[in-house]
C-alpha cells in the first residue's frame with residue numbers, strides 16, 4: 001500500500017483586522033493534520049491568529065497564458081479611476 | 095510550438111527577469127529554467143533536512159536548559175526551512191517523493207558541510223556561528239531571486255536565521271570566557287569548521303561553469319568568490335573579539351582591497367566530500383533512509399485513518 005499524503009494550501013491571518021494570506025503549502029493525511037502541521041511549519045513565532053487549510057486540488061486557478069483576454073475588460077476603463085475626473089483647483093480634498 | 099515561437103517566448107521571459115518581474119508557478123518558462131530550479135531548490139531543501147542531523151545529535155547533551163531549548167528550536171527551524179523549500183520545488187512539477195528518492199539514491203546532493211562530524215559541544219557554537227553565518231550570506235543574496243516561490247521561502251528563512259547564528263556565537267563567546275579546556279574546545283571547533291565553511295560558497299569563480307546563467311536568472315546575485323570574501327571579512331573580527339584564532343597562517347588584512355587575503359582552500363578535499371567520501375556521508379544518508387523507511391507505516395496508517403474517517407462522514411451524510 002502506498003498512497004502519498006495530499007498537498008494542502010495554507011492561509012494565515014497574522015492578526016485580527018487583516019485578511020488571511022497564502023503562506024505556503026504542506027502535505028498531510030487529512031484536514032486536522034494539515035491544521036496542526038500548518039501551525040508547526042508556518043506559525044512557530046506567533047505569525048498567526050487563524051489558519052485556513054484547503055486541499056490544493058480544490059483550487060481553481062486562472063491560466064496566466066490567458067491573462068490577456070481575462071483582464072482585458074478592465075484595461076480601457078480609465079473612468080473607473082478618480083484621476084479621470086476634472087475638478088476645479090479650489091477643491092482640495094475629494 | 096515552432097522553434098521560432100519558443101525563441102520568442104524565451105526572449106520575453108528573459109526580459110521579464112531583467113525588469114525584475116517575478117516568475118510564478120503557472121507561467122511559461124524555459125525547460126532549462128525549470129530543471130535548474132528544481133535541482134537547486136531541492137538540493138537546498140535537502141541541505142536543511144540533512145543539516146538537522148549533526149545538531150540533533152547534541153540536543154540531549156546540551157549543557158543547560160537554556161542551550162537545550164535554543165538548539166531544539168533551531169533544529170526545528172531547519173526542518174521548517176526544508177519544508178518551505180520542498181513545497182517551493184513542488185510548484186515546478188516534481189513530487190515530494192521523487193525528491194526524497196533522489197536524495198536517498200545519492201542522485202541529489204546537499205551541502206557538503208553536513209558531512210563533517212559534530213564532535214564536541216563547541217561544534218554547536220561553530221556550526222551556528224560559521225555554518226549558519228555562511229548560509230545567511232548565501233540566502234540573503236537569494237531573497238531577490240526571480241522565481242517567486244523560492245524568493246518567498248528565502249525571505250521567511252532569512253528572518254529565522256539570525257537567531258541561529260547568534261545562539262552559536264553566544265556559545266563560542268561563553269566557552270572562550272571559560273576555563274582553558276573550554277577555550278581549547280572552542281578553538282578546536284573553529285579549526286575544524288573554518289575551511290569547510292569557506293567551501294560552502296562553492297568552487298572558485300573560474301571553475302564554476304554555471305555562474306553566468308545563474309546570475310542572469312538571479313539565482314546568484316554575487317559570485318562565489320565575492321560571497322566568500324564577504325564571509326571572511328565579517329567573520330575575522332568576530333573571532334578576534336572573543337580571542338579565537340582563524341586557522342590560516344596566510345590570513346592578512348589587505349588595505350588596498352579593504353578586505354582580508356586568505357590562504358588556499360583544499361579543493362581536493364571539497365570534491366572528495368561532494369563525491370561521497372567525506373567523514374559522515376554514509377552515516378547521514380543512512381539516518382535519512384532509515385527515518386523514511388521506518389516511518390512508512392506511520393504515513394500509511396495516517397492515510398488509512400483519514401480515508402476511513404472520510405468514508406464514515408460520507409455514509410452519515412446519506
Ligand SMILES: [Fe+2]
Pocket residue numbers: 142171172175251255
Ligand atoms: Fe536553515
Ligand SMILES: [Fe+2]
Pocket residue numbers: 172226229255258
Ligand atoms: Fe539555520
